[in-house]
Every structure is written in C-alpha cells, then in structure tokens.
Amino acid sequence: MNKIKFIRNKWFLVIFSFFYFGIFWGIFQLFYKREILLQHFSKSADPPDDVQVMMLYNKMIHTSPKPQDIHSYYSLGKILIKNKKRKEAIKVLNKVIKIKPDDQSVRLWLAIELYNKQRYREAEKHFVVLLKKKK
Numbered sequence: 001m002n003k004i005k006f007i008r009n010k011w012f013l014v015i016f017s018f019f020y021f022g023i024f025w026g027i028f029q030l031f032y033k034r035e036i037l038l039q040h041f042s043k044s045a046d047p048p049d050d051v052q053v054m055m056l057y058n059k060m061i062h063t064s065p066k067p068q069d070i071h072s073y074y075s076l077g078k079i080l081i082k083n084k085k086r087k088e089a090i091k092v093l094n095k096v097i098k099i100k101p102d103d104q105s106v107r108l109w110l111a112i113e114l115y116n117k118q119r120y121r122e123a124e125k126h127f128v129v130l131l132k133k134k135k
Contacts, residue, residue, distance in 0.1 A: 034059070038075040047083055057088055065099050074106065086113055097126075104130060 029036070037056055041048040057076060065073050073096045080089035093110040096103070111126035 041079045042075050053083055065095055070100055
C-alpha cells in the first residue's frame, strides 16, 4: 500500500487523532491532577471526601509553595474549612501568608480562623497588621 494512500485513509486519521489527543489528555491529567481535584472539590455542593482531601493536604503541606501556587493553597484552605478541618486550614493559610504577606484577605481570613479556634494572641498579631495597613 502506498504511504500517501495510507495517510489519506480516514480510519487511520481517526485512530491516530484519538491516540494523539489521548496521550496529551493523559499527560495533562498527570501534571495537573492536584489542581483538577481542588477545582472539583471547591465547586462541589457536597462536602468532599475526607480521605482525598487529607491526602491532598499532606502532599501540599510538605512542599514549599511557589508564588504561582498561591491560588491552589487558597482553594485547599476553603476546602478544609468546608470539611471542618480548621486546624489544617490554619496551617495552609500560614504558608500562604509567608509567601504573600501583603494579601489582606488571606490575613483577615487567617485572623478570623485563629480567633474562632480561641488562639487570640496569634489572631491579634494579624489584626494589628491589618489595622496598621488601613492607616
């Protein structure tokens, strides 16, 4: 069979395209698994599975976040609050504050969570920073 006829064969093109894009989809899923899970958990109306959330938390808490990962850590904090894992959410928010100390919304959220956990001295430090920035 001639190579040109083989390439023009519609079945060959369909099967080749299917595998070609399947490989790209698989690679995408492999590299962005964490972000896909975070997005799925945050958009879900039901509380996410505790086991999956804690596995994701354990992976993320033991790595040092990069500035481009702030959104992922922020989403993880929201998911942990949704699952009533406030202690873990405070750890995640502390990591975010270390990377981006100027983010007032995260600092306020962290201060409120600390206050709700009755850790008043730690919450006070964050409230003082927020009040100083308002002047």
